[in-house]
Amino acid sequence: MITFSRTVIHEYSHGISNRLTGGPSTTSCLGTGEAGGMGEGWGDFFAVLFRQRPEYTRESVFAFGNWQRNLTNSIRPYDYATDMTVQKE
Numbered sequence: 001m002i003t004f005s006r007t008v009i010h011e012y013s014h015g016i017s018n019r020l021t022g023g024p025s026t027t028s029c030l031g032t033g034e035a036g037g038m039g040e041g042w043g044d045f046f047a048v049l050f051r052q053r054p055e056y057t058r059e060s061v062f063a064f065g066n067w068q069r070n071l072t073n074s075i076r077p078y079d080y081a082t083d084m085t086v087q088k089e
Contacts, residue, residue: 006064009050010043017042048080058082 014030017039022029030039048062061081063074073079079086 006047006051010047010064013043013046014039044076044080061086 015027018027018030021035030036044064047064059082061079061083063079064076
C-alpha cells in the first residue's frame with residue numbers, strides 16, 4: 001500500500017479542477033476565498049474516492065493529511081464521514 005497516495009491524488013486533482021474551471025491560462029482561479037475552499041474540497045473528495053476499498057462502509061471515517069505530518073488526527077477541522085455525529089467542534 002502506498003500511504004501517501006491520498007495527498008498525491010489530492011494535489012493532482014488541483015491541476016485538473018483548476019483547468020476545468022478556469023481554462024489552461026487561468027490556473028489560479030481556485031486559489032482564494034470560497035473558490036479556494038471548493039478547490040480543496042474537490043481535491044479531498046477525489047483523494048478519498050479513489051482510495052476506496054471493499055471493506056470500507058458508510059461508518060468508515062477518513063482523516064486527511066495525517067501521514068505526512070505524523071499526526072493521529074486529520075489536518076482538516078473535520079474528518080470525512082457520512083455520519084454527522086462523528087464531526088468535532
